[in-house]
Amino acid sequence: MGFQQGLSGLGASAKSLDVIGNNVANANTVGFKGARAEFADIYASTFGSSSNIAGIGAKNQTIAQQFGQGNTTSTNNPLDIAITGNGFFRMQDPSGTVSYSRNGQFQLDKNGFIVNNAQLLTGWPVDTASGQVLAGSTAQPIQLQFANIGARATGGSGIVGTGLNLGLNLNANDKVKPASTPFSSTDPTTYHYSTSATVFDSLGAAHIQTFYFRKDVPPATPTVPPTSTWTVHYALDGKDVTADGQLGAQAAATISAATTAAA
Structure with a gap:
């Protein structure tokens, strides 16, 4: 085995350990999806018969995200939400940039917006009479309105x-x-x-x-x-x-x- 092949294998293994370490570090992170390192052979040339071509090592081809359903747990926060099956929460930062997350740890900010850290949860406005999404509407941050009704x-x-x-x-x-x-x-x-x-x-x-x-x-x-x-x-x-x-x-x-x- 040549020095180059062995060195590429060590590099690929190190990348795999990085992925495993990140998965372990985030084992208790809500909404986290684990990853898997996937490898590929390296060839100097693809011409000719494959039986006569000697590989020159391995590399990390991609880091594939694993979007399987995680465990759901109950909490004492009535705003915590879990998604069963496929789907994401549509989030938006204060500048309007849209992102998606499976983390359903929500709370209210001082303005009544439902937030996850610095991200605002968005939704589509509905017709109060029919309960259907308003035609032509766009997603917007969800804000709860409060009235001081007293006791x-x-x-x-x-x-x-x-x-x-x-x-x-x-x-x-x-x-x-x-x-x-x-x-x-x-x-x-x-x-x-x-x-x-x-x-x-x-x-x-x-x-x-x-x-x-x-x-x-x-x-x-x-x-x-x-x-x-x-x-x-x-x-x-x-x-x-x-x-x-x-x-x-x-x-x-x-x-x-x-x-x-x-x-």
């Missing part, structure tokens, strides 16, 4: 929502609680079921609202299918709510009318 109570008007909705199934075969046994949230024998939910007052403070369900006297006129009458009693932070909406004694009347549910 709102659960059920208050505005962006927060219209109230608290509960979906329940009550057993129509439960026996009616007699009128001689008044409701008391401290006595589980005076109601059938209870459940709790977190609600917020106008200052944004959290409270625990408890709902007590009690089966009362059935309707005077039977229905088909038959129905059962349930009274819902309320308590806030462990105190019963009175008929005028104030917190009162345990034996106070409830603020809600009886509701009916099909058996």
